[in-house]
Amino acid sequence: MVSGKNYIGNQLSAKGTTTYQTFNPKLNINNQYVFTEATSEEIDEAVQLAHQAFKEFRNVPGEKRAEFLNAIADEIMALDNELIEVYMSESGLPEGRAKGERGRTVFQLQSFAALVKDENWRENTIDLPNYERAPIPKPDLRKTLIPLGSTVVFGASNFPLAYSTAGGDTASALAAGCPVIVKSHPMHAGTGELIASAIVKAAEKTGMPNGVFSNLNSSGIEVGEQLVKHPQVKAVGFTGSIRGGRALMDLAAKRSEPIPVFAEMGSINPVIITSNAIANRGESIADTYAKSINLGTGQFCTNPGLLLTIDGAETNTFIQDLAQKTTAIDPQCMLHPNIKSNYTRLGSEVSSQNGLEVISKYEAAVEENFAPSQVSTVSGKDFLSNPKMHQEVFGPFSVVVRCKDEAELIEIIDGLEGQLTGTILAEKEDYNNLSNIIDSLQNRVGRIIFNGVPTGVEVCESMTHGGPYPASSDSRFTAVGIGSIRRWVRPFSYQDFPKELLPQSLQ
Structure with missing residues (x-):
């Protein structure tokens, strides 16, 4: 009692x-x-x-x-x-x-x-x-x-x-x-x-x-x-x-x-998606990550708040698909009005930055304290030049960065604050080209997930849940x-x- x-x-x-x-x-x-x-x-x-x-x-x-x-x-x-x-x-x-x-x-x-x-x-x-x-x-x-x-x-x-x-x-x-x-x-x-x-x-x-x-x-x-x-x-x-x-x-x-x-x-948990992964299973990735972004109304410390890709036609199609699938999921209740208020405020602040485009946002009316999800996209150049886009938005909110090439992608990883997790979505034909990405991620995160989602933390001896400051x-x-x-x-x-x-x- x-x-x-x-x-x-x-x-x-x-x-x-x-x-x-x-x-x-x-x-x-x-x-x-x-x-x-x-x-x-x-x-x-x-x-x-x-x-x-x-x-x-x-x-x-x-x-x-x-x-x-x-x-x-x-x-x-x-x-x-x-x-x-x-x-x-x-x-x-x-x-x-x-x-x-x-x-x-x-x-x-x-x-x-x-x-x-x-x-x-x-x-x-x-x-x-x-x-x-x-x-x-x-x-x-x-x-x-x-x-x-x-x-x-x-x-x-x-x-x-x-x-x-x-x-x-x-x-x-x-x-x-x-x-x-x-x-x-x-x-x-x-x-x-x-x-x-x-x-x-x-x-x-x-x-x-x-x-x-x-x-x-x-x-x-x-x-x-x-x-x-x-x-x-x-x-x-x-x-x-x-x-x-x-x-x-x-x-x-x-x-x-x-x-x-x-x-x-805090952590925005960067997810790197190779062009081959998008070409071979982009729709499946979009479906999986729409659910991960919305899981627990995005109120997990391992929520995937940042996705990094290489720009291209297939990438643009993937972003549209991810955004539609994410916002198609009905909003869920957040833990407290204060958390909902912070989500709205920070989401608006990030969304108002120059160069960032909101691809899909849940537009229907939502109940009090429920959180509409949002997916946005920005070029690698604009993301690098604006640290305000790097901050965590605690909730079902994710930004997809379109990098011009791998060098820019690695530059972005190297410029991030410390994170709890990093994720790599790749195909076997990518394996020989992943060492630089892995090395950069290892310097910024406490755990790397391969072909999975960061949400979900197994309780076992081999788990590392931590990372460089401020994770x-x-x-x-x-x-x-x-x-x-x-x-x-x-x-x-x-x-x-x-x-x-x-x-x-x-x-």
């Missing part, structure tokens, strides 16, 4: 006077629940609890942490239809999406549980001593990975479950041994509270220390700012806009003790998959320690 209160450890709390409600974008009305924003006192209490909990939680054996993570998954499933109904009312997303995202959230928790059940994930190394070595004896050195400390996680607007309260950031941080304080996203605070209740129940059932998890409500930026500035917070996880992520990075860098912010931010704040790490646990740990060495004082896995 949604109370509208904050979870300060295992206790519900509502000491403040600032309240807000979530919004049903499909019905265009406020939801019934009223949420109380966390006060400075509650923020400090949550952080102090986490700080105390870390002293115990960091040493909880992996098998027990695995039990905790699996219990969270079980408690989430036990929420059953109440969770699905609140999720739908706060996001405007359909039941199938809600259940699919719940399944992904549970799978992530179970994957990290399997990872930390033993200590192999710590990448332990042992260098035995040689005290007889001359002129300087070699010491006994043993290295492991240890958790950073209390971690703040910001819920994401576009994934109320998989990237939010018990999403990948929280699951990986808890798996590493870091207590987590979630700054709940105001667009789905009810969903967040239900998930928080599941985490708290799981913590109590498995004997975790109070304070290992807290969930704080906030309709603005003040709570998040206070959390990032708090001296006992040691790391931050964020999924959202470049503006929001950059603000958190700057706050963290200005602290007397700077801390890492692992932010996954993410640190391209050495992934935000998806079990490898994301490395964000919340640091290497630590023991030198000449008695065996009895070493962790079991280093003895």
